Amino acid sequence: MRFMKNLFFAMCILFAVNPAFAKDIVYVETSEAKDKYHIDLLKFLFKDDANYQLKISKFTNLSYDRTKAEIEEGNVTIAAFATDTEIEKRLRPIRIPILKGLLGHRVFIIRGDDQARFSTVESFSDLLRYKAGQGRSWADTAVLQNAGIPTVPVLKYPNLFYMLEGGRFDYFPRALHEPFSEIAARPELGLAVEKELMLVYPLALYLFVARDNTELAQVITDKLNAKIESGEFDEFFFNYPLIKDVLNKVNVQSRRVFRIDNPNLSPETPLENKSYWLNLEDLSE
16 A cells, blocks of 8 residues: 555655656747847746646747737747736736836837937927827737827837838837847848837736636746746846847936827726836836
């Protein structure tokens, strides 16, 4: 009897630590530097957990809509999206903003010779003279339109840069961590980061899994909360090369900030938990 008990416990240990029995977390690889953050965050969260192993999907560089569909069909386990009420009906959100709300702090990509035009923008009403470009299915598009900002919705993300360069709209609002690498990847277009303005609204980048994947959602929630409480998450975030580089470049303290509402946030958005969110004033110190 003792032998059988020992064998049972040994088998339990084997299953717990053997990679052959670990549960797969399948993610989509991307060539965009700005989109690698959540993948590196997952590696950070699961680096010492033998119960799960991260795997690259057979798909690469999928559109947001296609990625959502692949999660629903079970071919991809997890991805990061800007949240709104519609996506939260389709997929299960892990309600911790993994970019501390940085996604709602927007600076503009403009044509390189247009800075003088934007330097004349002193008020939000001045900004309304110009057209923004955004992805058609992105959560941000409805936010901008709700604020009365003239917005040109574009189906394919890469086309936004070429349409901006071609004069179809005047600026492309991007989260603080996004525009510098995007411009560097397309030097032939002569685009630049606008130097004086910032648009701010509450927006969370969440990790999403399938609606029925409650187990993984809870595991990640617990891991993230533990890292936030210990201070390890902030250490990861502020020292992440892309974030660190951008916060050094963006000159938050010198920008004119325009704040708008986000009517598409779920009532369950944890806005009251200050440890989850970036304080803009902290970046000005």
